[in-house]
Every structure is written in C-alpha cells, then in structure tokens.
Amino acid sequence: MEIRWLEAFIAVAEELHFGRAAARLRLAQSPLSQTIRRLEKDLGVRLFDRSTRSVALTPAGQAFLPHAHRVFEELELGRQSTRATAGEVYGTVSIGFFGALNHLTLPPLTRAVRQRYPEVTLSLTARVMTREGVEQLEQGGLDLAFVxxxxxxxxxxTRLIGREPIGAALSIDHPLAGQKAxxxxxxxxxxxxxxxxxxxxALQESTLRACVTAGFRPRVVQEITDAYMILTLVSAGVGVALVPSSVAGIMSSAAVFVPLRDEPTYVDHALAWREDNPSPVLRAVLEVAEEVLPTPET
Structure with a gap:
C-alpha cells in the first residue's frame, strides 16, 4: 500500500465524485480510477459503490476512511516534531466555532497565534455547534472547538473562557422594543x-431552560444554525430570540437587545480539546489561549 493510494482514496471519499477528486489531485480521471482499484485489490474489499450517476462509500470504505485520515495526521505530527526539536512551532490546528457567538473570542485568539507563531496554519470551520464540536473532537476531525x-x-x-447573561433580541417594531428591561x-x-x-x-438549551424557569415553553417558529441569520430573522419580524449580551454590539439597525429582569440565565463559553491529542502545535495554541482568553472569575 502506498501513501498516494490513500491520498487518492481520501479525495474520492470526500468529493464522492471521481472528476472533482482528480482535479483536486491534479490527475487525469483514468489514473485515479486505476489507483483506487489497486487499493481495493490490496485490501481485498470494494471501497466505493459506483454508478454512472453517483459514487458512494461502501461500509468497508466508511470504516477505512478514519484510518486513512489518521495516517496523514501521523505524518503531519512527524513533520511537526522534527521542527519542534529546533525550537520552531509549525503545523496546522483545526478550530470549530459557531459564528456570531464567538465574535469576541475567536478574533483575539487567531490574531495572537498568527503574531506569535507565523508558521502555524489555522483551519477554521464555522457553524459548529456544541454537540458537533465535541463529536468532531472525539473523532479527530477538529483539534480545538469553541463550545x-x-x-x-x-x-x-474544557476550559471556561466567558460567562454572560442572555437577553431578548427583538425587532424595532416589537411592542416591547422600547423597554429598558x-x-x-x-x-x-x-x-x-x-x-x-x-x-x-448550548444557546438553544439556555433558551429552553430560561423559558421553562419563567413558566412557559417557547413556541419555536424557526430553527436555524447560523447565528447571524437568527438576528436577521429577528430584524425581519419573524420572531424573537434569546441571545448572549455580547450580541448587543452586532445587532442590525432593525433590531434591539433588551435585558431581562428575571434571575439571570448564563451562557458559559469554553474551549474544548482532546487531552490525548499529541499535537505540539495544539499545545502552543492552548498556551496562547490561556493568555488572551483567561478563565473569568465566577
């Protein structure tokens, strides 16, 4: 089995299209197909179900994919370790974040890492909510996640990096939009x-918890993963939303943030990572995070 065979397999598995995978690898489609056949012959199993219209991973292919990824992760760790012996921090850290909820935490971390370690590449994935972030960490798809x-x-x-009360996001024509609280x-x-x-x-769970504590279950009229789109729909009068207080600074002109008088319900922001992740560059990024995103006093 050759490394290039695994690279070809990963490209086809991620693209699920031989043409796109070939373009990604800068190969002709015919050599790529031959490489996949060699790999399947070496393993003794079929990795893909192919038809004239679609490509899909077989159960064997699905089982093999995380191991193929791990081979390349180990190669990258090897490269990082050789550079680390010379005192350099080099490599890639993959970070998952939600979006608007991280507008005060993600930028200072990424700026500080780039200034301190210019050879470190940050691979950022947006719209990653807490459960998905944790799953990606457990499976090795992410190194670090805002949760x-x-x-x-x-x-x-996990390490706590922020705690803030939630309030109401209302359209400017909502009957309560002019209230101080x-x-x-x-x-x-x-x-x-x-x-x-x-x-x-975590925001959805905080919303439900706060409403139940107030004596009612919220009537959900729209579910959406993009935090900025939540604010856009509030501005459009589709409904109201509960959001952390930091979001008040990025509301559109057609919406307002109104604090709640009730017993505060807090959203706790944290960084999460796998303790057994051996990446030296992750350790370097975590050290920077300790400086720019310290744990608040609670």
Whole structure:
C-alpha cells in the first residue's frame, strides 16, 4: 500500500465524485480510477459503490476512511516534531466555532497565534455547534472547538473562557422594543427563533431552560444554525430570540437587545480539546489561549 493510494482514496471519499477528486489531485480521471482499484485489490474489499450517476462509500470504505485520515495526521505530527526539536512551532490546528457567538473570542485568539507563531496554519470551520464540536473532537476531525457548557458524558477537556447573561433580541417594531428591561414571561406568546434542538446547541438549551424557569415553553417558529441569520430573522419580524449580551454590539439597525429582569440565565463559553491529542502545535495554541482568553472569575 502506498501513501498516494490513500491520498487518492481520501479525495474520492470526500468529493464522492471521481472528476472533482482528480482535479483536486491534479490527475487525469483514468489514473485515479486505476489507483483506487489497486487499493481495493490490496485490501481485498470494494471501497466505493459506483454508478454512472453517483459514487458512494461502501461500509468497508466508511470504516477505512478514519484510518486513512489518521495516517496523514501521523505524518503531519512527524513533520511537526522534527521542527519542534529546533525550537520552531509549525503545523496546522483545526478550530470549530459557531459564528456570531464567538465574535469576541475567536478574533483575539487567531490574531495572537498568527503574531506569535507565523508558521502555524489555522483551519477554521464555522457553524459548529456544541454537540458537533465535541463529536468532531472525539473523532479527530477538529483539534480545538469553541463550545457551550455544560458538556456531559464526553472525554474532551474544557476550559471556561466567558460567562454572560442572555437577553431578548427583538425587532424595532416589537411592542416591547422600547423597554429598558423586560420579564421573559412577557414574550410567552411570541414565536422564538433558535438553533436546531437536534444539533445540541448550548444557546438553544439556555433558551429552553430560561423559558421553562419563567413558566412557559417557547413556541419555536424557526430553527436555524447560523447565528447571524437568527438576528436577521429577528430584524425581519419573524420572531424573537434569546441571545448572549455580547450580541448587543452586532445587532442590525432593525433590531434591539433588551435585558431581562428575571434571575439571570448564563451562557458559559469554553474551549474544548482532546487531552490525548499529541499535537505540539495544539499545545502552543492552548498556551496562547490561556493568555488572551483567561478563565473569568465566577
């Protein structure tokens, strides 16, 4: 088995299209197909179901893919370790984040890492909610993720980097938009815009918890993963939303942030990573994060 065979397999598995995979690898399609056949012959299994219209991984291909990824991860770790012996920090760290909720935490970290370690590449993936972030960390798809707490039944390590109360995002023509503060129960008849419940969003869970504490279950009229789109739909009058107080600074002119009078419900922001991740560049990034995103006093 050759490394280039694995590279070809990963490209086809991710693209699920031989033409696009060949373009990505800068190969003709025929040599790529031959490489995949050699790999399948070497393994003694079929890795792809092919038809004239589609390409899909077989169960054997799905089982083989994480191991193929791991080979390249180990090669990258090897490169990093050779540079580390000379005192250099070199390599790639993959970071998952949600979007608007990280507008005060992601930028200072990425700026500090780039200034301190110019040879480090940050691979950023947006719209990663807490549950997906934890799963990606466990599977090795991410090195670091911005998540909401608490996280249950997971071996990933977390560190609190922020705590803020939630308030209401209302359109400017909402009857309560002009109030200095409101009680959450005043929104009991409104439709709510939230991240999808099935996605495991800490913000969605905080919204539900706050509403239940106030004595009602929110009527969800729209579920959407993009935090900026949540604010856009609020501006359009589709519904109301509960958001962290930091979002007040990025509201559009057609929406307002109104604090809640109730007992505060907090959103706890954290960084998460796998403790057994051997990447030296991840350790370097975590050290920078300790400086620019310290754990707040609670």
């Amino acid at each position: 909401g707490l608490p996280i249950s039944h997971s071996p990933v390590r 409101i009680s959450l129960v005043d929104l009991a008849e409104d439709g709510f815009i939230t991240p999808p419940a099935a996605a495991g969003s």
